[in-house]
Amino acid sequence: MQRVATIAVLVDNEAGVLARVIGLFSGRGYNIDSLTVAPVDESGKLSRITVVTSGTDMVIEQIKAQLDRLVPVHKVSDLTLEGPHVTRELALIKVIGRGENRVEALRLADAFRARVVDATTESFVFEMTGNAEKIDAFCALMKPLGLTEVCRTGAVAMARGTRHMSA
Amino acid sequence: MSATHHEASTQPDLRPGAEIVLRALKDQGVEVIFGYPGGAVLPIYDALYQQNAIRHILVRHEQAAVHAAEGYARSTGKVGVVLVTSGPGATNAVTGLVDALMDSIPIVCLTGQVPTHLIGNDAFQEADTTGITRPATKHNYLVKRSEDLARVIHEAFYVARSGRPGPVLIDLPKDILIKPAPYMEPPPPEVPHRSYRPQIVPDREQIRRAVQLLKAARRPIVYSGGGVINSGPQASELLTEFVRLTGFPCTNTLMGLGAFPASDPQFLGMLGMHGTYEANMAMWQCDVMFNIGARFDDRVTGRLDAFSPHSRKIHADIDPSSINKNVKVDVPIVGDAKHVLAAMIEAWREDPTPPQKEALVSWWRQIDEWRSIRCLAYRQEGPIIKPQHAVKRLFEITRETGRDVIISTEVGQHQMWAAQYFGFEKPNRWLTSGGLGTMGYGLPAAMGAQIAHPHALCIDVAGEASILMNIQEMSTLAQYRLPVKVFILNNEYMGMVRQWQELLHGGRYSESYSAALPDFVKLAESFHAKGLRARTVDQLDDVIREMIAHDGPVIADICVAKEENCFPMIPSGAAHNEMILGPDQEKNAAAVTDEGKVLV
Ligand SMILES: Cc1ncc(C[n+]2csc(CCOP(=O)(O)OP(=O)(O)O)c2C)c(N)n1
Ligand SMILES: [Mg+2]
Numbered sequence: 001m002q003r004v005a006t007i008a009v010l011v012d013n014e015a016g017v018l019a020r021v022i023g024l025f026s027g028r029g030y031n032i033d034s035l036t037v038a039p040v041d042e043s044g045k046l047s048r049i050t051v052v053t054s055g056t057d058m059v060i061e062q063i064k065a066q067l068d069r070l071v072p073v074h075k076v077s078d079l080t081l082e083g084p085h086v087t088r089e090l091a092l093i094k095v096i097g098r099g100e101n102r103v104e105a106l107r108l109a110d111a112f113r114a115r116v117v118d119a120t121t122e123s124f125v126f127e128m129t130g131n132a133e134k135i136d137a138f139c140a141l142m143k144p145l146g147l148t149e150v151c152r153t154g155a156v157a158m159a160r161g162t163r164h165m166s167a
Numbered sequence: 168m169s170a171t172h173h174e175a176s177t178q179p180d181l182r183p184g185a186e187i188v189l190r191a192l193k194d195q196g197v198e199v200i201f202g203y204p205g206g207a208v209l210p211i212y213d214a215l216y217q218q219n220a221i222r223h224i225l226v227r228h229e230q231a232a233v234h235a236a237e238g239y240a241r242s243t244g245k246v247g248v249v250l251v252t253s254g255p256g257a258t259n260a261v262t263g264l265v266d267a268l269m270d271s272i273p274i275v276c277l278t279g280q281v282p283t284h285l286i287g288n289d290a291f292q293e294a295d296t297t298g299i300t301r302p303a304t305k306h307n308y309l310v311k312r313s314e315d316l317a318r319v320i321h322e323a324f325y326v327a328r329s330g331r332p333g334p335v336l337i338d339l340p341k342d343i344l345i346k347p348a349p350y351m352e353p354p355p356p357e358v359p360h361r362s363y364r365p366q367i368v369p370d371r372e373q374i375r376r377a378v379q380l381l382k383a384a385r386r387p388i389v390y391s392g393g394g395v396i397n398s399g400p401q402a403s404e405l406l407t408e409f410v411r412l413t414g415f416p417c418t419n420t421l422m423g424l425g426a427f428p429a430s431d432p433q434f435l436g437m438l439g440m441h442g443t444y445e446a447n448m449a450m451w452q453c454d455v456m457f458n459i460g461a462r463f464d465d466r467v468t469g470r471l472d473a474f475s476p477h478s479r480k481i482h483a484d485i486d487p488s489s490i491n492k493n494v495k496v497d498v499p500i501v502g503d504a505k506h507v508l509a510a511m512i513e514a515w516r517e518d519p520t521p522p523q524k525e526a527l528v529s530w531w532r533q534i535d536e537w538r539s540i541r542c543l544a545y546r547q548e549g550p551i552i553k554p555q556h557a558v559k560r561l562f563e564i565t566r567e568t569g570r571d572v573i574i575s576t577e578v579g580q581h582q583m584w585a586a587q588y589f590g591f592e593k594p595n596r597w598l599t600s601g602g603l604g605t606m607g608y609g610l611p612a613a614m615g616a617q618i619a620h621p622h623a624l625c626i627d628v629a630g631e632a633s634i635l636m637n638i639q640e641m642s643t644l645a646q647y648r649l650p651v652k653v654f655i656l657n658n659e660y661m662g663m664v665r666q667w668q669e670l671l672h673g674g675r676y677s678e679s680y681s682a683a684l685p686d687f688v689k690l691a692e693s694f695h696a697k698g699l700r701a702r703t704v705d706q707l708d709d710v711i712r713e714m715i716a717h718d719g720p721v722i723a724d725i726c727v728a729k730e731e732n733c734f735p736m737i738p739s740g741a742a743h744n745e746m747i748l749g750p751d752q753e754k755n756a757a758a759v760t761d762e763g764k765v766l767v
Contacts (some may be wrong), residue, residue: 012362015309020301027302059492065488071306071326074362167362 004033004054006087006157007064007081010167012072013039013047020070021049034089034132036152043053046167048135060094067108070091074167079157087157091135093126097146105145112138131155181347184313185210187276188344191320193220197248199239199618200224201232203685205252206292207279210344224618224647227639229256231611233334234637235265237272238615241598242573244399246327247615249276254292257299257338262605264303264334269602270422271397273332275323278302282342283311296338310340313348321353322360330365331486332397365485369502369510370682377457377481377498378514384455385526386533387415390438390467393422393601394460394484395711396594398504403427405508405595406459412515414527416534418446420461421586422601429590435534436543439467441583444542444746445534447735450475451743452533458482460504463494464602465766473742483507542735542748543587550703554581554656554727557707558588558628561654566712571623572596573616577609577633580662580733585628607636610653614640617649624652624715631657631724634682641694644720652714653722657688658729666732671739671764691722700724739766 011017018037026034033052040048053063060078068076079085093114094107102122109126110117112134118125128135133156139150159165182190188211192200195703199222204212215223226232229251236247247267251260257278267274281290297309303765306326307321316339321336348482381387389410395402403426408418410433418438427434428493436443438450447469450456456478461467463482468474471493482490483500503595558581565572575587575598576582582599590596598616600608609627617625627634634655665681688698697717701710707725716725735746740763 016297016301016307020299023301058495062488062492065486065490067487069330069365069486071363 001056001058002029002054003057004052004080005060005063006060006077006085006155007051007053007067008074008075008077008157008165009049009051009067010075010165011047011049012074013045014072017047017072018049020072021051021067023064024051024070025051025063026050028062028066030059032042036154036156050154052155075165077159077165079159082159083163084160085157086160087155088129088130089132089135089153089155091128091139091150091152093128093139093142093147095126095142095146096123096148098122101145105142108138108141108145180349182350183214183347184281184316184339184344185214186314187313187348187350188320188339189214189218189221190350191317191353192248195321195324196245197221200248201226201235201239201252203229203232203252203256203278205256207253207281207341208250208256208277208339208344210341211250211277211279211742214351223250225643226611227642228637229259229613230262230607231640231643233260233267233274233276233619234605234608234611235615236274237263237267237270237524237608238575238598239611239619240272240274240615241396241612242616243619244595245764246273246275246324251276251278251478252292253279253281253293253296257294257296261300261303262603264300266600266603266605266608267334268303270600271332271393272334273327274334275320276326276334278336278338280309280338280340283340284342286340296336300336303334303680304336306754307338309338310343313343313346316343316348317351321351325360326363329363331394331489335633362573366487366501367485367503367506369483369500369507371510373498373500374507374510374514375518377500378518379482379520380455380479380481380498380509381413381415381457381515382518382520382522383452385523386449386452386454386530387413387455387457387527388422388449388453389413389415389417389459390450390454390461391417391423391426391459392461395423395426395504396460398460398485400594401462402505402508403735405505405512407431409508409512409515411524412512414576415457416449416531418442418450418458420464420467420601421599423427423461424597425588425591425594428592430592436588439464440469441587441733441735443587444540444735447737447743447746448537449534454480456480458484458496459507460484461718462489463492465493469614469737469745470740470742471550478666540748547704547746550705552701552704552707552725552727554584554731555588556704557654557656557727560707561626561628561711562589564708565624565626565715568624568715571620573598573620573623573625574640575599575609575613575616575625575627577629578604578606578663579630579633579635580658580666580731581628581630581656583663583733584656589628599645606630606633610634610637610640610651614643614649615653617651618647625650625765626652626654629653629655630662631659631684631687631702632661635685641691641720641722645695648719650717650719650721650722654714655722655724655734657684657687657724658727658731659684660729662731663733665730669732669764671759687722687724691720694720696720696722698722698724700726702726739763
C-alpha cells in the first residue's frame with residue numbers, strides 16, 4: 001500500500017540542515033517527490049521544510065521518526081495523515097508562439113487564473129499557483145501551444161482550520 | 168591588530184579558543200582523551216601541554232583513537248573523547264565514527280580544520296569533514312566563532328549521551344582555536360534542549376498493554392540488546408529482576424551480552440546467525456516476544472518474512488525510529504531501558520492476572536529439549552587446539568583468577584566463538600563491533616578499556632588477520648605500560664570469509680588465506696611486549712596462565728585448527744528454524760538460494 005505524504009518539518013535555520021534532511025532521504029533510499037525550504041520566523045532562526053514523499057505506511061512512519069531524531073529538527077507533522085490541509089505550488093511557465101496558438105494560450109491562462117508576468121510579441125511567462133495537478137494540467141494544455149520552459153517550486157502546505165505548527 | 172589581540176587575551180574573562188575547548192571538556196567531566204596531533208590542532212596540543220586535568224593518550228592511528236574511545240565509553244558508560252587533526256586525521260577517524268554510530272556508543276570527536284578564511288580553497292590538509300561525516304555521526308558541528316565554542320561543546324556532550332547515544336563530531340578551524348572569547352559554563356541539566364528531547368519515561372498505557380500480553384503468554388521470551396547496556400548497570404539489574412520475576416526465558420543479542428548473567432538457568436545464550444539453537448528456536452516458536460533495547464537487526468532476524476511468525480511483539484526502545492523499522496510490532500514502547508524495566512516490574516506486580524504457570528512449565532520443557540541438542544558441544548581430540556576450546560579455557564582460567572575481566576574482539580569466527588564460549592555475568596565487560604563489524608576494533612578498544620580500568624584483565628580475542636589492521640597500537644600499549652593481552656586464534660585464514668566460501672562458493676578460497684604472517688612472538692617482542700605461543704593443546708593452559716600472570720602487554724599466538732567452522736549457523740536468507748547445527752548438516756547448505764547469496 002503506497003501512499004503519498006506531505007510532511008512539514010520545522011528546523012533550526014543553520015548551515016547543513018538541508019543537507020542532513022536530503023542525506024537522510026538519499027542514504028535510506030526514500031523518495032523525494034518535492035522539497036521546499038525557507039526561513040519562516042522574523043528572526044530567521046527557524047526554517048520550514050515541506051517534503052512530499054511516497055512509500056508504504058511503514059516507510060512513511062520511518063521517515064517521520066528519522067526526521068524527528070535529527071538534532072536541529074523541532075517538529076515533524078504529517079499533513080496528509082493529520083487531516084485536511086491546503087497545498088500550493090508556484091510555477092513559472094514560458095510559452096513561445098505566434099498567431100492562433102498565442103491567443104489560445106492566453107485564453108487558457110485566463111481560465112486557469114495564470115498571470116502574465118512577462119510578455120514579448122512571441123512569448124509569455126505565466127505565473128501560476130495551485131496544487132500540483134492543476135499545474136500539471138495547465139502545462140499539458142500548453143504543450144502543443146509552444147511550452148518551452150517550466151520552473152516549479154514544489155509544494156508548500158499547511159493544515160486547514162485552527163490546527164497549527166510551532167516550535 | 169597584535170596589540171588588541173594581546174589586550175583581549177589579558178582580560179580575565181577572555182581565553183583563547185583552545186583553552187575554552189579544554190575547560191569545556193573538563194567541565195563535562197572528561198579525564199582522558201585519545202588523540203593524534205597535526206598542524207590544525209596544535210593550539211589544543213599546546214594548551215594540553217600546559218595543564219594537568221586531562222590526560223592525553225597518544226595512539227598510533229586515528230581510527231584506533233576512536234575505537235579506544237569506544238572501548239573506554241562502553242566499559243564505563245561515559246562519553247569517549249577523540250582529538251585528531253584536519254584532513255587525513257579526520258578521514259582516518261571515519262571508520263571509528265561509523266562503528267560508534269552503528270553500535271550507539273557515545274563519542275565526542277574533535278577535529279582540526281583549516282582556518283575559516285581558507286575553508287573551501289583546497290588548502291593543505293583540508294577536507295570537508297562535516298560533509299564527509301554527516302552520515303557517519305549522530306550529529307556534527309563546524310564552529311565558526313570562538314564565542315560559540317563552549318556552547319557547542321556542551322551541546323555535543325548532551326547529544327552524544329542522550330537518547331540513543333552516538334558519535335558527535337566538532338570541526339574546529341584553527342583561527343577559532345587561537346582567537347580569545349568568553350567561556351560559558353555548561354547549562355544546568357534542567358534546562359531543556361531547544362529541539363532534541365528524547366522520550367525517557369515510557370507511556371503508562373503501553374506498559375499496561377505489554378504486561379497484559381505477557382501475563383497471557385504461553386510461550387514468552389525476553390530478547391534484550393545493547394540498549395540495556397547503554398542505559399547503565401541499573402538497567403541490567405532490572406532486566407535480571409524482571410526475568411526472574413516472570414520466570415521467562417531470556418536471550419541476548421551480540422551487543423547485549425552481559426546484561427543478563429550467562430550462568431543463570433533462564434539464559435538461553437545469544438540469538439541470531441551464530442546464536443544457540445534454543446534461543447533461535449524459542450524466538451521462532453514464541454507466542455509473545457518482549458524486545459528491550461534491541462533493533463531486530465538482520466543478523467538476529469534471519470529471513471524477515473519467516474521471523475517469529477506466531478508471536479505478538481512488544482518492542483521497547485529509546486529510539487522511535489528503531490520501532491516498526493524492520494518488524495511490525497504490536498506494542499511499541501518508547502523510553503529508556505531502565506525506566507521501561509522499572510515500570511514493567513511495577514505493572515507486573517500490580518496486575519492481578521496470574522501468569523500462565525502450567526503453559527510456562529511445558530514451554531520450559533520444550534526449551535530443555537532444544538537445549539539437550541547441546542548445539543555448542545565440540546570434540547577436542549588430538550593435539551590440535553580447537554578454537555572453541557581455546558576460548559572456553561580462556562574463560563575458565565580467567566574466572567579462576569577472580570579478577571574483573573573485560574573482553575574485546577576483532578571480527579570474524581573468533582568473535583563469534585568468544586560470544587558463544589565466554590560467559591558474561593555483568594554488563595560493560597564485552598566490547599565488540601556488532602553493527603559495522605570492523606576488523607581492527609579489538610586491540611584499541613581493549614586499550615581504551617584498560618585506561619579506564621587499570622586493574623582489570625583486558626583481553627582482545629583476535630584473529631590473525633584482524634589483528635594486523637591496528638597492530639601499530641602495540642606501541643601505544645608499550646608507551647603507557649598497558650597490560651592488555653592479545654589472544655590470537657590463529658587459523659591462518661580469514662576464517663569467516665573462508666567459511667562463507669566453503670558454504671556458498673564451492674570451497675574456492677579466493678584470497679582468504681593469511682599468507683606471509685609475521686612471527687607474532689617476535690612481533691610482540693619488538694613492541695616491548697611478551698610473546699607466547701601454543702601449538703598443541705597440552706600447551707594451551709600454560710600459555711593462558713603465563714599470559715595472565717605477566718604484568719604487561721602480551722601477544723599469545725594460539726595455533727588453532729585451520730578449517731574449523733563456526734556453528735550453529737543460520738545461513739543468510741534462512742529462517743530461525745533452518746539452522747545448520749554442525750559439519751554433518753553443512754551439505755544441506757548447498758540449498759542456499761541466490762536470494763540468500765546476495766545477503767551479506
Ligand atoms: C575492515 C574489514 N574488512 C573486511 C571485513 C570482512 N571480514 C569479515 S571477517 C574477515 C576475516 C577475519 O579473519 P581473522 O581476523 O583471521 O578472523 P577469523 O575469522 O579467522 O577468526 C573479513 C575479511 C571486515 N569485517 N572488516
Ligand atoms: Mg583467522
